[in-house]
Amino acid sequence: MRADAQKNRSQILAVARDVAAEHGADVSMRDLARRAGVGLATLLRHFPTREALFEALLCTHLNALTQKADELETSTSADEALLIWFRELVAFAQSYKGVIAMMAAAHTNPDSALYASCAAVHESGARLLLRAQSEGTARADMNGDDLFALITALGWAVDQPSFAPRADHLVHLITSAILTSRSGGDVRKATEGV
Incomplete structure (x- = not known):
């Protein structure tokens, strides 16, 4: 160039x-x-396209989330790894207003410029969830698509000015519903400061 x-x-x-x-x-x-x-x-x-621009803009962040999941898989307990990664993905979504809707649309569209990055993030989350499920610390009745949908829903909610101040509380509620082995207080403590 x-x-x-x-x-x-x-x-x-x-x-x-x-x-x-x-x-x-x-x-x-x-x-x-x-x-x-x-x-x-x-x-x-x-x-x-707008997606091509955002793919270039967000690729570094999405790749970092994928790499973070890889690191967490080997360095942290399964439930804590899922909590940390979930929280970081929500924080990323909060830093770019409206990006979660683009990610949700790209998630199932192989023609989207964001597809590969979103698929990698989705796969990373699914692996972390599966690991937690195999250790009995996460709900057995959900899969990676459910996890991505919950992240997408939460990302949309915290994008709204009326819900943004409650972002930490909403993360706590959702992660408490995903994890089976921790009390609500344990989930809150594990996600604070991440």
Whole structure:
């Protein structure tokens, strides 16, 4: 990639990160191009769709969540690993308003630019859940799709201004419902400060 093209791409991603954190994933591509100081055609040459832009923007974070799950599988008890990972995924979703809806849509759409990253995150969560289930610390009547759906629902809820202040409490309620071996107080203690 030419130096000027790389500079434009980097500028677009930097502006997109700031705009998405402030205004969410629904920002118009035209407005984003204007804020980045490039033409719409330049933006679309680098990122032909909103999903392609967000895939580039979020890929590092989603890959880090996948890697975190891998680390937790070998370094932490099964129930605590699931709690920590769940909490980090919700925190990630909170940092980009509207991104959870894009992830939910991409989750089952192989044509989406976000599909591979979302599939990897989904698979990581499913592995952590299965490990906790095999140790008897998580509900046996749910699977990775259920876990992803709960994360998606929680991500949507905490995206709403009226529910955002209750995010920690909502995480506590959902993780308490998933785990069978811990009391509500144990779940709250394990997820605090993560």
